Amino acid sequence: MNTVQWIGGLLVFLGIPFFLLGTLGLLRFPDVYTRLHALAKADNVGLGLVCIGLGVQSGSVALLLKLILIWVLMLISSATVAGLIARTALARGLRPWGT
């Protein structure tokens, strides 16, 4: 394995803890708002690291750009969806934890 592949592998490896922590937050946090906070933030950082890592590892600029595009689309949709879920929860009268 050459240096580029090592760097790619390292980036993918760095992304895994974010997924684990995001999932831990989803399972352990007390209400829908804090759970959304964990998922929409941590998972997207993890996904970005994994996408960039795999793109670097592939050694192809076109593939790297495609994977980054996928990540950007995921960022946009996950931010919107998280906002919609939180607004719906608020409209149904779910009070944020601790208020």
Added chain:
Amino acid sequence: MGVAGVIFDGLLALALVWLAWQATRAADLFHAVVSFIVFGLLMALAWVRLEAPDIALAEAAIGAGATGALLLSALDRLATRDGYHRVLYEPTTAWGFWIPAGGALLGGLTLAAWKLPAPGLGEEVLASLKLSGVDHPVTAVLLNFRALDTLLEIGVLLLAAVTIWSLGRAPSPLVPAMPSPALPALGRLLFPVFVLVAAYLLWRGSHAPGGAFPAGAVLGAGAILMLLAGARPWIRSSEHGPWRWILSLGLAMLLAAAVTGSLSGLAFFEYPRGAAGPMILLLEVAAGLSIALLLFALYLRGEPCEHGYREVGS
């Protein structure tokens, strides 16, 4: 395939069985619908593992995406009890019948799979690929060798749309309980991307995984997103003239292609020599447009009408 591959496939298979059980037996319908959507996504992953990316694309877009949206919006219109959609299952007592019957079905399917001809028809498809007019075996089968199957599939979709529209007028579309400015912005931002991806998949179908079904599903999903984001169908006339044309375009074109062969002395569904490539592209565009609009028509849950929507009592 290494040990990691075997473990991954085993976990995937277990998760699929568990999700299928959850989707059919969960006491809360919302739980069941979410299980069904996740089942669709994992099923797409299973198709990828089986090296069938065409089916994976269609499964993710139609099985998880479009059907999921349809089920969730249907759920929203059902009456709830204490905020939950409860299903009361009658505990079955006929285990003496169901366990042997299920076992016999499983055994029969295993035997059928075991007896399938070992190399399949892949070799023969590849041998005739040059005659088909396209370079991708799946597209060659779907739109040339077995185009009749595609015709019937689109016919089934059209029949489903006609049935749903004949049940009554479309109810007013769902809107978020607390409107968010992000949703219309997302719709406006992403719709061009949906169109671009659909056109790309359609074009790609001639030489790589893609084609009319995934393209139509992506475009249909984009249209459903626009509807959820507050856009309103642009044709409200009571005749739905252009709607009807595009809805039946795919079926009409496939039928025309089939019958033209017969009338000009060729076999049923035989394309003229040398014209197969352009004909397949034309049929793919027509089928893709129809599939997109058919999925959207299914999602409307009724016939769109001129004077707004049917009011639904809560």
